[in-house]
Amino acid sequence: MTRQFRARTGWPCAAGFALVLCLPTHAGAQSLQASTQAATFAESCMSCHGLNGKGQGAIPQLAGKTQESLQGAMTEFASGARPGTIMRIIAKGYTPEQAAALGAYFAQVR
Amino acid sequence: MSARISRRAVLAVAAALPLARPALAQGRARVVIIGGGFGGASAARWLRRVDPAIDVTLVERNPRFVTCPFSNLMLGGLRTMQSISFGYDQVRAAGVTVAIDTAIAIDPTARNVRLAGGSTLPYDRLILSPGVQLNYAGIAGYSEEAAEIMPHAWQAGPQTELLRRQLEAMPDGGLVVIAAPDNPYRCPPGPYERASMIAWYLKQAKPRSKVMILDAKDSFSKQPLFMEAWKTLYPGMVEWVSKSNSGRVTRVDAKSGKVTTDFEDLSPAVANIIPPQRAGQIAIALGLDQGKGFCPIDPVSFESPAQRNIHLVGDAIIAGGMPKSGFSANSQAKACAHAVADMLAGRAPAPATLINTCYSTAAPDYGFSIGGVYRPNDQGIFAEIPGAAGTSPLGAPRETRAAEAAYAESWYSNITADMFG
Numbered sequence: 001m002t003r004q005f006r007a008r009t010g011w012p013c014a015a016g017f018a019l020v021l022c023l024p025t026h027a028g029a030q031s032l033q034a035s036t037q038a039a040t041f042a043e044s045c046m047s048c049h050g051l052n053g054k055g056q057g058a059i060p061q062l063a064g065k066t067q068e069s070l071q072g073a074m075t076e077f078a079s080g081a082r083p084g085t086i087m088r089i090i091a092k093g094y095t096p097e098q099a100a101a102l103g104a105y106f107a108q109v110r
Numbered sequence: 111m112s113a114r115i116s117r118r119a120v121l122a123v124a125a126a127l128p129l130a131r132p133a134l135a136q137g138r139a140r141v142v143i144i145g146g147g148f149g150g151a152s153a154a155r156w157l158r159r160v161d162p163a164i165d166v167t168l169v170e171r172n173p174r175f176v177t178c179p180f181s182n183l184m185l186g187g188l189r190t191m192q193s194i195s196f197g198y199d200q201v202r203a204a205g206v207t208v209a210i211d212t213a214i215a216i217d218p219t220a221r222n223v224r225l226a227g228g229s230t231l232p233y234d235r236l237i238l239s240p241g242v243q244l245n246y247a248g249i250a251g252y253s254e255e256a257a258e259i260m261p262h263a264w265q266a267g268p269q270t271e272l273l274r275r276q277l278e279a280m281p282d283g284g285l286v287v288i289a290a291p292d293n294p295y296r297c298p299p300g301p302y303e304r305a306s307m308i309a310w311y312l313k314q315a316k317p318r319s320k321v322m323i324l325d326a327k328d329s330f331s332k333q334p335l336f337m338e339a340w341k342t343l344y345p346g347m348v349e350w351v352s353k354s355n356s357g358r359v360t361r362v363d364a365k366s367g368k369v370t371t372d373f374e375d376l377s378p379a380v381a382n383i384i385p386p387q388r389a390g391q392i393a394i395a396l397g398l399d400q401g402k403g404f405c406p407i408d409p410v411s412f413e414s415p416a417q418r419n420i421h422l423v424g425d426a427i428i429a430g431g432m433p434k435s436g437f438s439a440n441s442q443a444k445a446c447a448h449a450v451a452d453m454l455a456g457r458a459p460a461p462a463t464l465i466n467t468c469y470s471t472a473a474p475d476y477g478f479s480i481g482g483v484y485r486p487n488d489q490g491i492f493a494e495i496p497g498a499a500g501t502s503p504l505g506a507p508r509e510t511r512a513a514e515a516a517y518a519e520s521w522y523s524n525i526t527a528d529m530f531g
Contacts, residue, residue, distance in 0.1 A: 093483025
């Protein structure tokens with residue numbers, strides 16, 4: 001899965017497919033595709049965390065948090081280091097690069 | 111949507127329009143979506159978000175949609191019907207044309223949909239989210255008419271209200287029977303959450319009453335968690351009878367109120383009969399299920415292998431490891447919206463990563479979940495990403511159960527806002 005994912009987008013930067021981070025080395029169509037990929041990943045998160053990560057109620061909002069904190073949470077949920085409920089399962093479905101890209105996506109939502 | 115549409119009607123329209131050309135986009139691309147539930151409403155809104163240049167028309171029979179998720183909470187008295195019902199104003203506000211009408215025929219050659227109201231909608235691509243239809247014939251003696259006495263309440267709305275009224279009217283000490291179907295069916299943990307919510311109501315209002323689940327299978331979703339919850343919350347009130355213990359309901363008689371299994375005849379105060387299911391009739395009439403009852407799809411494009419330019423999402427599809435849930439339908443619809451937009455623009459769609467999370471509420475402060483992350487695999491179905499599937503742990507502290515009940519409420523607010531808010 002990871003291999004296939006990387007092959008398709010071919011990101012040059014470790015931070016993944018966030019448009020702003022990739023622009024200097026990867027302008028144009030590939031960056032557009034990369035940012036679209038980040039958006040499609042993020043859209044699944046929104047079913048619980050709310051549209052654009054700005055949901056209501058007990059489930060934490062993701063919008064506007066730092067990329068580091070979001071990526072860190074994903075990493076710790078996946079490893080079991082952070083206590084949690086469903087995120088301990090869901091986080092295991094994403095590679096570190098994908099978690100970084102998700103973090104970057106929600107960090108830029110205002 | 112389970113429009114009564116026959117293959118003959120489909121073919122009749124096809125024959126009547128032999129010269130109709132495919133609705134090739136001259137200017138704006140046109141997408142028609144049939145079915146305004148979790149799959150269809152999500153697809154409509156997200157398609158507009160993905161590409162605002164696409165004309166999107168959503169066809170739905172009812173002006174308001176009642177969600178199956180949380181309808182069990184209405185049965186338990188935790189929710190009103192009003193709070194689980196949604197109109198389409200915000201879908202319209204997103205630029206979707208909403209037709210409150212019934213699709214009576216689809217012509218896949220001419221690429222158009224005929225509506226009961228008389229209009230014909232041309233499309234470049236069609237998305238079907240027809241949900242399930244109930245296979246009444248799966249239980250002898252059961253029928254649409256019998257369901258007015260022994261409700262299924264598996265399509266939320268008047269059936270849910272009927273079941274609630276019956277629970278309110280039954281005497282203390284009465285028996286509630288829930289007949290649970292064999293796989294596959296809409297919302298695998300649903301019958302067991304329902305048993306929990308009915309037990310919650312009965313515990314307060316009619317504490318000498320019992321709930322018996324008569325099951326057509328030997329195991330079920332989140333089984334250990336439900337068993338633990340019943341033991342903790344409703345000791346002695348909920349009984350589960352597996353298929354191997356003759357739990358399968360073979361016959362019902364609405365007139366006498368009798369429910370029959372291989373082992374015994376029961377005369378419950380309330381009989382909730384959930385029959386086997388298959389894809390909505392509109393998909394079956396077009397042969398999109400290829401004789402399987404549910405519809406195969408390409409998991410990248412969501413296009414039917416049986417019919418080009420027709421995509422399917424939600425409970426009607428064969429989704430591999432993904433369960434038939436509102437969350438799955440919503441997740442599939444978002445990916446399908448991207449795929450359809452890509453294909454209309456001449457781009458190849460990319461495989462998406464999809465999520466399902468399903469909360470069950472056993473009491474107002476007692477919830478638990480199952481979830482998974484899915485990708486298309488080599489066999490052309492959605493497969494769980496290894497390690498990324500599972501349930502809440504057994505034996506968790508009550509604070510965790512309370513937190514998950516609160517997460518369930520939050521999830522419901524957020525996913526319904528995603529579609530209708």
